[in-house]
Amino acid sequence: GAVVSQHPSRVICKSGTSVKIECRSLDFQATTMFWYRQFPKKSLMLMATSNEGSKATYEQGVEKDKFLINHASLTLSTLTVTSAHPEDSSFYICSAMGSDTQYFGPGTRLTVL
Amino acid sequence: AQSVAQPEDQVNVAEGNPLTVKCTYSVSGNPYLFWYVQYPNRGLQFLLKYITGDNLVKGSYGFEAEFNKSQTSFHLKKPSALVSDSALYFCAVREEGGYQKVTFGTGTKLQVIP
Numbered sequence: 001g002a003v004v005s006q007h008p009s010r011v012i013c014k015s016g017t018s019v020k021i022e023c024r025s026l027d028f029q030a031t032t033m034f035w036y037r038q039f040p041k042k043s044l045m046l047m048a049t050s051n052e053g054s055k056a057t058y059e060q061g062v063e064k065d066k067f068l069i070n071h072a073s074l075t076l077s078t079l080t081v082t083s084a085h086p087e088d089s090s091f092y093i094c095s096a097m098g099s100d101t102q103y104f105g106p107g108t109r110l111t112v113l
Numbered sequence: 114a115q116s117v118a119q120p121e122d123q124v125n126v127a128e129g130n131p132l133t134v135k136c137t138y139s140v141s142g143n144p145y146l147f148w149y150v151q152y153p154n155r156g157l158q159f160l161l162k163y164i165t166g167d168n169l170v171k172g173s174y175g176f177e178a179e180f181n182k183s184q185t186s187f188h189l190k191k192p193s194a195l196v197s198d199s200a201l202y203f204c205a206v207r208e209e210g211g212y213q214k215v216t217f218g219t220g221t222k223l224q225v226i227p
Contacts, residue, residue: 002159004156006156042219042220043203043217043218043219043220044157044203044217046214049214091154093156093157095156095157100145100162100164101147101159101162102147102159102205102215103159104149104156104157104158104159105156106155106156107154107155107156109154
């Protein structure tokens, strides 16, 4: 139980394009999902908290117009990186809250050329 | 404010030996404590958690952790390390009651030497 999927697992895009990453809780419903960014050999940086049916809450320093988050259902949240630039290249990980515990997706490696 | 400290960037242990990965925390109220493991280019996998009850918590893959309130610690342990245990381990904490963001430690790289 408590499986979270993330798609795509890896994406390469050109600078200036937008990329959408999907996060799904497969066997449970999650009113709250989280989006993290992880730099090499570093801990997780929380970008935003996504609540079903309402606007996401962004952490300080995270541009909400650049990182668009939508949580349209209890099993799906999406992160869209708009007008991506090479500095946006990173490992993005989502998690979904279930039974007092965060369960994580496998991550998406974004490379912006 | 809540915080987590993992004092060791890396822990090396010989295969078959017991392992310990340290974690201390700070919260205002009662803590919810978690351990996760991350393999290269993968997301975090949940290992175990302490919410309430017995101080010794058993989790996946033979791991266990002991909640010590007086020392505000939640060290991860395993009696006999496997080479396949080599990974990055994260401790996390949040405060009991209501919705609280989880705070993660900086991670400890565990290297099990054959």
